[in-house]
Amino acid sequence: MKTKINTVQKNINLREFISSKLRQIYCTILFNWILHIKSKQIAVTEKTAIVFAPHQDDETFGCGGMIAIKRAKKVPVNVVFLTDGKRSIPEWIKPEEIIKIRQEEALTALNILGVAASATHFLGHGDATLTQLSHEERRLIITQLSELLKAYKPEEIYLPHRKDRHLDHEATYNLVKDAIALSNLNVEIFQYPVWILWQNPLSSNLKLQEISGSYCISIHTVQDQKKQAIASYKSQITTLPPGFLTRFLSPYEIFIKS
Template identity: 35%
Template sequence: MLGRRSVVVAPGGKVWSNLTRRARRMSASTAAGQGPWLVLAPHPDDETLGCGAFIASVTAAGGRVHTAFLTDGAGSHPDAPGWSGKRIAGLRRGEAQAALKALGGEQDALYLDWPDASPASKGDPLFVRSVDRLAAWCKARGVRQIAVTWSGEPHCDHEAAAALAKAVASRAHCRLWQYLVWGWTVPDLTKRLRRARVLSIATACGRPRQRRAMACHRSQRGGRIVGARENFRLPDAMMRLMDRPNTLLLETRDAP
């Protein structure tokens, strides 16, 4: 007798459902009118996994969504034969560019090129320079809203991105929002977000573009780079995040 195939489900499904029920709702066209937006991604692929449907939907509604990447992503496949950190970084930048094209967002992405998994802390010269650079970049594009990974994400680069975005939002007078990627895997997520103010944006129309964009990040799905000491592969469960018909943004208290 054939065994049953296990059903792969996205992490944090119950929390997502509860947050969606109590969230303030907004259409993609309304979100488009409140832009331009910046999506700050810790690594190439976070923009697609966490906000891909948002980027595609808001852009389709006539809005402008810019993207910036914190790290070069070079640490995803350490010691892979024939793959230096520089070569991996170049590959991942190319994947990001292809993904942004698939999403339809603005093509002028900013790459801050921080070292992967070794973020600068507040007060560090790199952090200060990055605040100056990104704030000026936002002002030049008229950015009014910034979306960045949740400050409680279980990854140092995601936490650093949140800290950087907070400083930039203050400097550039932007409203700040947070989205979840690996945060959906946090065991006590319900408790940690019990008082969060949540915005639910209808982004189902952007899911086809999101999936096409995710396919561009081949290195994160086990393609292209092999033989690494730690061969990262994005779990199937995380890919199911793209099945959700809405994008949830957490409202911070750092609005101008």
């Protein structure tokens, strides 16, 4: 019986390994295709910005280089985290401890990128709940986001891709878009992909229009900073699929304009 269980477990591990490898290869090919063929390279502007992230780490994965370049030029950048991130670490750790760990990691990472604690905002909404909000809860969050937009008046907004294949990420996009409309702000909107490129090519339903209008920026000058910032998320990077981080260590970042 024990031998049979071990064999089953080995088969499961092998399937997971193969699936992860396929995703990594597909992601690398897709990223490079977008980067070298489908995107237009642009320079990082000196426009003020707000980065909206569903969880502590998304901002660094998707926008860390852009943030560091802007901050090196003394351009104001605020970062807003919508959820508390408490469901990302094994359940035997108390939720309040997870929240504290993730906030500390975020502050460390953003400090490396040049963002002060005073420009970092933790809204503290429940992790994995942004698609389960009541009408009133949703209205309150949109109002909260709108007030931040009115207070800081950013010229650029960065938010997760609208089809990022993660519920909190897609919900963040929709909530921020509604907040922008409520605030009557005239602003450029850039989507950053986190999970959308990480798919099994055998079951991928990615549509080309979902990545149309792509732009890329060179982050060569701050690449080491971004790597250090990513490394600050110790509680997260050890739980990610093998190969997932490779794209984010690239000297380029990709954005899709809304």
